[in-house]
Amino acid sequence: MRKLFIAAAVLALGAGLAFSKKERPAPAPNGIELPADFADWRLISTSARSDNDTMRAILGNATAIKAAREGRLKPWPDGTVMAKVAWKRKTNEAWPPASVPGDFVQVEFMVKDSRKYAETGGWGFARWVGKELKPYGKNPDFVRECFACHLPLRNSDYVFTKPVFIPSVR
């Protein structure tokens, strides 16, 4: 029993340090809710931005991953949700020529619903900032800023990310 208690305490401590579970944060000002399970989504691509010194991973829900693997990207199908997770860039002390993710910065989402979000290319945008996951934007107009940046990407359905090639084995 004592052993079990110690094991549980060690597990709880580990979970607290490595992966904080928290209540669902407030929705974005346009009503989009943070998808509860996005940490379990599969990889679409990564990026490293020198202009703001961040490392990023782009994850997709099941609809997004299926579309990426089938090459259905113009347009991405309704139901697609992509998460772009950003961390500050850090040097890997064990191998200094390698940059790795450091502190968590934010997570951004693009939600495809061609009717609901027709005014912004069929995409709903949302961002939660910092470990406290504070929703970005004072009112629903915050999406103008998002869409202005994505607008030049008309030819790739307003999406910066191109899915990476990962060899698949049957």
Add this chain to the structure above:
Amino acid sequence: MRKLFIAAAVLALGAGLAFSKKERPAPAPNGIELPADFADWRLISTSARSDNDTMRAILGNATAIKAAREGRLKPWPDGTVMAKVAWKRKTNEAWPPASVPGDFVQVEFMVKDSRKYAETGGWGFARWVGKELKPYGKNPDFVRECFACHLPLRNSDYVFTKPVFIPSVR
């Protein structure tokens, strides 16, 4: 019927371009088989290496992800398998300060079995190179090269990767 045929042809073409399914390649010279489903594993971290101009994603099987989230990394538990997928670094033409993955280079694995691989820190190593997934190494001694590079990482169970923080929401 014609519509269905066209839809199927478009899907097949898309799949061929975006995600090539192929027969399982030859095992590594130490007998490790390429895990068939690794493209579906979840994210542990990313990295960008300036010394060889590659972008990397580190994915983990279910045992690895559970251990990462619970902070059980010293040592990682038996059954852990990590995949490090590497691509050549490419500039994102739509946003040049961003580096993104380009051509696929290789995929490497670390397989934890503290008894089977006791001579190399409890880890089995394997690497498959290029889109043809050619196993790396002429004979089982190839792991000396892998382990020599990982040896300085004694204090982190011979692992370079530190799991990233992704906020979890229940």
